[in-house]
Amino acid sequence: MTETKEIRKSTTDPDCGFMSRENKQEMFCYLDHRTTDMKFNIITDAYVTPGNVHDSVPYLSRLDRQIERFGFKVEAVALDSGYLTNPICKGLHDRSIFGVIAHRRFQPTKGLFPKWKFTYDKEQDIYVCPNGQKLGYRTTTRDGYREYKSDPKRCATCPLLNQCTRSKNKQKVVTRHVWEEHKEKVRINRLSPSGKVLYKYRKEKVERSFADSKELHGLRYCRLRGLHNASEQVLLTAACQNMKKIATHLAKLG
Numbered sequence: 001m002t003e004t005k006e007i008r009k010s011t012t013d014p015d016c017g018f019m020s021r022e023n024k025q026e027m028f029c030y031l032d033h034r035t036t037d038m039k040f041n042i043i044t045d046a047y048v049t050p051g052n053v054h055d056s057v058p059y060l061s062r063l064d065r066q067i068e069r070f071g072f073k074v075e076a077v078a079l080d081s082g083y084l085t086n087p088i089c090k091g092l093h094d095r096s097i098f099g100v101i102a103h104r105r106f107q108p109t110k111g112l113f114p115k116w117k118f119t120y121d122k123e124q125d126i127y128v129c130p131n132g133q134k135l136g137y138r139t140t141t142r143d144g145y146r147e148y149k150s151d152p153k154r155c156a157t158c159p160l161l162n163q164c165t166r167s168k169n170k171q172k173v174v175t176r177h178v179w180e181e182h183k184e185k186v187r188i189n190r191l192s193p194s195g196k197v198l199y200k201y202r203k204e205k206v207e208r209s210f211a212d213s214k215e216l217h218g219l220r221y222c223r224l225r226g227l228h229n230a231s232e233q234v235l236l237t238a239a240c241q242n243m244k245k246i247a248t249h250l251a252k253l254g
């Protein structure tokens, strides 16, 4: 059976997308995927997509575009939790970029063990459960997830069953993406002293840039309909902000 997905379309502006995210207002909108530099907060890229395109989708291609077009030697990037995906973590590793990405909270089913309770042993390529059972590798799914499974006979007598599988005949399955180690590296970066400094800067730089666009340059609302017009508005806003930033910097230099 093929799964079908209902996509909501605006009747007034079919180009935009319906954004539905946790803790955010649901609406038809466009998204401005923006990059700013860490030193002067110059907007180095502003790319508009419909509101239903996830932040992580255009990220690596936009990063590459900036590297190619401006010849940037990118040493580090700081991103919010929406970008914490395996392909982005691997992409940053492949480009030798120090990635710092905010932690994303996954809500495990209430009362059940979260995944971090199962310890990964790289040497043996196994997970060890809270009761000390070794979960061996069984198979890799088409989506690139390696599956580690428990022995249901041992689980049947486990005192922690109620916090794990909750069924005597069920096997516990822990998954691990083939690129998971890159995600773990990004986590280590985030907790490092430089990672903490970089992430603090992210809030002061790109968040500030968005706030200025909305509060000082009228980017809270689209002036015209259509992806092309929304992109023009975003690019003009970015150009104005950059001119102001450059002028301020030159004035400081005298």
Ligand code: SF4
Residues within 6 Å of the ligand: 129, 130, 131, 132, 133, 150, 154, 155, 156, 158, 159, 160, 161, 164, 165, 172
């Ligand atoms: S139910 Fe099985 S996998 Fe879960 S903690 Fe007990 S022994 Fe480990």
